[in-house]
């Protein structure tokens with residue numbers, strides 16, 4: 268493995284770490300969006316429930332009214348029949364039926380009134396809930412827009428990073444790239460520098476001195492027996508303590524800080540020019 272390939276793989280890992288951080292940011296923004304939207308969503312659910320209930324009640328009320336109309340028709344027919352009865356027995360039978368239908372109709376009317384009353388109350392409730400929903404929506408609208416814009420930007424950034432990464436990966440030798448990708452599966456670290464005292468920078472397994480020597484000066488690609496990462500000679504910044512993120516509270520700077528904090532070799536500008 269040439270020095271150029273080593274620095275190429277380091278750069279590739281730096282780009283991949285940046286993609287992981289950008290994707291994490293997208294997920295975080297999506298969670299925050301969901302949180303901001305939740306109160307309005309709950310209210311929206313309540314409005315939907317009331318609206319469905321109201322529709323059911325209106326249908327029920329309509330059904331009761333139709334039943335009442337039917338009974339009115341029937342009473343009209345019975346009254347006509349009453350005019351043509353031929354004897355007292357027939358008359359009392361028809362009268363009894365008229366009385367029965369009349370009572371049933373009264374009960375329908377009562378039911379219709381009670382339904383109308385419930386419908387009015389549901390309409391009031393729906394109005395209150397709809398107002399609360401509108402209020403909740405307009406209250407969170409600016410914050411929501413802000414988060415949506417941030418998410419769009421983070422998505423665009425992720426896309427841009429991936430394009431850069433793929434273009435850069437094409438400049439690397441196929442075999443090394445394939446190995447790197449195989450180790451990197453699932454976002455695992457694929458490449459690690461030796462530590463100052465000669466251990467694997469990923470799992471801290473001690474590396475025998477002659478192998479350390481080969482890693483530092485040889486041309487063979489050597490993987491850690493403990494964790495499988497490709498081992499590379501440390502650059503000066505690998506031996507410095509991890510940079511402490513300065514501005515965790517600063518949202519705009521957070522993304523860059525994450526990249527630096529997660530990948531110890533984030534600052535190799537110049538020394539690691541990918542086109543070199």
Ligand SMILES: [Zn+2]
Pocket residue numbers: 467468469470471472491492493494495496
């Ligand atoms: Zn290791």
